Amino acid sequence: MPASRFIRYCLLTIMTALVVAGCASIYTTDYDALYGPAEIKDRTIGWSEFQGRVDKGHVSFIKDVKPILDSRCVACHACNDAPCQQKLTSYEGIDRGANKELVYDGGRLTAMEPTRLFIDAKSTEKWREKGFYPILNERIENAEADLMGSLLFRVLNQKFINPLSDHGGSPQPLPETFDLSLNRNQQCPTIEEFDYYEEKNPLWGMPFGLPGLNVQELSTINQWLYEGAKFEPPAPFSNESQNAARKWEKFFNGSSLKQQLVSRYLYEHLFLGHLHFKNSPDREFFKLVRSYTPPGEEIDEVPTVRPYDDPDTDRVYYRLRPIKATIVDKTHLVYELSDKRMARFKQLFLEPDYKVESLPSYEPKVASNPFRSFAAIPAKSKYTFLLDEAQFFIGGFIKGPVCRGQISLNVIDDHFWAMFLDPDKDPVSHDSVFLAQQAKNLRLPAAKEDTLNPTNIWFRFAQAQKRYRQAKNDYLDKRYQNSVENSLGSIWNGRNDNLKDAAGNPIPNDNAALTIFRHFDSATVVKGFEGGEPKTVWIIDYPIFERIHYLLVAGFNVYGNVGHQLSTRLYMDYLRMESENNFLDFLPSDQRKPMRDSWYRGVGTNIISYFDNPLTGTERESRVRYQTKEYKTELLGYIENQFAGLDLTDPINRCMGDGNINACSAGETSDLEKRIFPHMQQLASITGHTLKPIPDLAYLKVISSRADEKAVSYSLIHNRAHTNISYLFNEDSRLEPENDTLTVIPGYIGSYPNFYYQVNEAQLADFIVQLTSIKTAEDEDRFIRSYGIRRTDTRFWAFNDWLNKDYMRQAPITAGWFDLNRYENK
Incomplete structure (x- = not known):
């Protein structure tokens, strides 16, 4: 930025700050009298006008x-949980504005009208009609109105006038007047209400509970507002992406009934994804949508709530609609499309010999049941x-709208592994006739969304589940003699003849083994067996996998009522068990x-009875031959x-090398990672009450003692032990902090960090000693002052920027901006 322009920005910021500061004691302002009545403006400009503005030095x-x-802002203002529904990830979200109604409302008695950006209204006028x-x-x-009449300016300027105190360079926690809880009472003032809001809560400027923008950042935004807040057109996507999109749209829109059915199936599974074309630019993504218009015409998206609702x-x-909005990690689910993928779809869905006589109905009882x-x-x-x-589809549960908040996530343990039955070996997973016969028993609660009595639905579906499990048990009994069921060979090991190396040898699919971490009110799924031996393990077959998707992704309505949300949560108990x-x-x-029983201590017999015989399959003996009494550990080893x-090794958390880097390390690591490896192992070995100061998910940055070496980062995942996870409420009463564990993973796990730590390489030993020595609140405060990055720390944004850039450097396609809605006030 030229120096003269920067000076002009600074003067503008200081002058406007003083103007607002002088008016801060005025409770109300008659904006109509000052600046005339409100009227929607067209803020988009074409390329020629934009170039003319650039030539004049405009922002x-x-x-x-x-x-x-x-x-600075997208960290909180993105997705369905954006405060006041204010999305700042795109110019459409900025122009749409804010809304006082909550998207996530656990007590909603009737479903709310959906407010999905780009879908549920196509103009600013329509959004105003919907209460934005x-x-x-x-x-x-004019310059004054463009600033004083802008909420964006007012909330940013409020922080500039009333910055958070750094307490003389020693950051302290925010005062208790800041409610940072996930379900806090939101304050969503309009511009007419803002004077009262500012007077009442002077420290609540934006970014909320975090350091403000620096002078240059604030001046840039103020200058843009001062110049009328114009939006120039975004650059078009690359030719590679546009050509690939046309090719794939042709594939998805084949005319035969068989192709239409297959495309419907693919759409209902890929609609949540960010589709990326192989060999296209890293940050170009598309959404697969249903449109009233064919390829070659402008997309007119079908605005149904669910992907299988009647269009x-x-x-x-x-x-394929280009994704214009900023990519945030919490919703970033990447699915790659390529020539090989298209050939795979044809091999799986179009080449098999089956007939499609007619397309299925969109009637809810049919459409909600795959x-x-x-x-x-x-x-x-x-x-x-x-x-x-598999990671993508399980990730739909993790990164989709269902996965928000503690009540939604206490259906799973904090750390477990998942694997799958082999499609060639498991008879249930490839028997279309049996599954069609059981379709009624495999139905899902989305067909009864508007119920206000989820308990009745729970018991009704429990009976259907018992009938299915009995039928499945009888079915497997008849086939037990083939020596496959209950043998290690029936577990899918990733074998996939479709994936081969240059020599023609099959490449195992690394989706075969997954690890799921729950971070209290968010979660993560990663490939491999990460962490120590988990308490529970899932083995998923096709009926379970399909129901997980249709229960928690395709069939979940974030705008639904309390009955829909609770019945969804309760049904997931069946799929977990x-x-x-x-x-x-x-x-x-x-x-x-x-x-x-050891996994479900304290659970009443009225619930467990639904999952007793024949659910444990005691009629069929395991074909695994055991050598020890540590059955679970031995089985996992096999x-x-x-x-x-x-x-599948995890050298930090699950290594028998006793700290020997040569025995425990896997793959290539930097010299810094090799030197600090024993410390990371020691950190991962901490268990029990000692872990209390570590939040559910924290990022640790380790700075090398050598100036020419890059710093490295680790995820610290606090796994909280439970007696059981069978109830929605009173989770605290079922925690077992004495059995908590810590998983340490190089790089970044999760989308919602709860806290940041920074340690110099030479301080690592002291970092661990201080952590394990914490006994009092004063000890914890001393530990955080030494190594933590508090919300009030003047280093916060620089540190956050480093982490985000490092993440995107490590994963240029799959990374997105971290979310700070869960960052703790420690």
């Missing part, structure tokens, strides 16, 4: 303003499709119930050995 939204919003109010000036256009048209077209609507497609094809990218029972089937029959070609 560019995309080049100058958007990077500031991305790095502006954060930019919509009155007369109310004779023919839908599947289109075992009815897609019964014509071979089960093995569908299951193999899911397995090819069914997956756990699949694992228990590999243990000796007399060990299954004791093992499961399973790990089955995954030939996949590196």
Whole structure:
């Protein structure tokens, strides 16, 4: 930025700050009298006008303003949980403005009207009709009105006038007047209400509870507002992406009934994804949407809540809409499309010999049940499709709208492993006839969304589950003699003849082994077996996998009522226990119930009775031959050995090398990582009450003692032990802090860090000593002052920037901006 322009920005910021400071004692302002009545403005400009403004030294939204919003504001203002529904990830979200109604409302008795950006309204006028109010000036256009009439300016300037105190360079926690809880009472003032808000809460400027923008950042945004807050057109996507999109739209919109059914199935599984074309620019992504218009015409998206809701048209077209908004990690689910992927889809879905006589109905009882609507497609094809990218589909549960808050996530343990039954070996997973027969028992609660009595639904579906499990048990009994069921060979080890190296040898699919971490009110799924031996393990078959997707992704309505949300949560209990029972089937029959009982201590018999015999499969003995009494540990060792070609070692958290770097390290690591490896192992060995100061998810940056070496980062994951996870409420009463563990992973796990630590290489030993010596609040405060990055720390934004840039450097396609809504006030 030229020096003269920067000086002008600074003067503008200081002058406007003084003007507002002088008016801060005025409770109300008659904006209509000052600047005329509000009127929606068209803020978009074409390329020629934009170039003319650039030549005059005007600010560019995309080049100058958007990077500031991305790095300072998007951390909280993105996705469905954006405070006041104010999304700052795109110019459409900024122009739409804010809304006082909550998207996540656990007590909602009736479903709310959806407010999805880009979908549920196509103009600012329509958003105003839906209750959204502006954060930019919509009155007369002059410099004063463009600033004083803008909520964006007022909230940023409020922080400039009333900065958080750094207490003389020793950051302290925020005062208790700051409510940072996930379900806090939101304050969403309009511009007319802002004077009162500012007077009442002077420290609540934006970014909320964090350091403010620096002078240069604030001046840039102020200058943009001062110049009328114009949005220039974004740069078009690359030719590579546009050509690939046209090719894939042609594939998705084949005319045969078979192709239409397959495309509907693919859409209902990929609609949440960020689709990336192989060999296209790293940050170009598309959404697969249903449109009323065919390829070649402008997309007119079908605005249904669920992907299988009735589009109310004779023919839908599947289109690829470019994603314009800033990519945030919490919703970033990448699915790669390529020529090989298209060939794979054809191999799985179009080449098999089956007939489609008619397309399935969109009637809810049919459309919400994939075992009815897609019964014509071979089960093995569908299951193999899911397995090819299992992390993506399990990630739909983790990064989709269902996964928000403690009540939504206390259905899973804090740390467990997941694997899958082989589609060639598990008869249930490839028997289309049996699954079609069981379709009624496999139905999902989305068909009864508007219920206000989820308990009745729970018991009704419990009975259907018992009927299915009995039928499955009888079915497997008849096939037990083939020596496959309950043997290690029936577990999918990643073998996939579709993936081969240059020499023609099969490449194992690393989606075969997954680890799921729960971070209290968020979660993460990663490939491999990460962390120490988990308490529970899931083995998923096709019926479970498909139901997880249709329960928690395709069938979940974030705008639904309390009955829908609770019945979804309660039904997930079945799928978890069914997956756990699949694992228990590999243990000796007399060990299954004791093992499961140890996972569900304190659970009433009225709940467990729904999952007793025949659910434990005691009629069929395991084919695994055990040498010790440590059955689970021995079984996991056998399973790990089955995954030939996949590196499932975890040298930090699960290594028998006693700190020997040569015995424990896997793959290439930097010299710094090798030197600090013993410290990381020591950190990962900490258990029990000692872990109390560590939040659910923290990032640790280790700075090398050598000036020419890059710093490295680690994720610290606090795994909280439970007696059971069978109830929605009173989770605190079921915690067992004496059994808590810590997982230490190089790089970045999760999207919602709870805290940051920074340690010099030479301080690592002291970092661990101080942590393990914490006994009092004063000890913890001393530890945080030594190594923590508090919300009030003047280093906060620089540190946060480093982490985000480092993450995107490590994962240029799959990384997105971290979210700070869960950052703790320690």
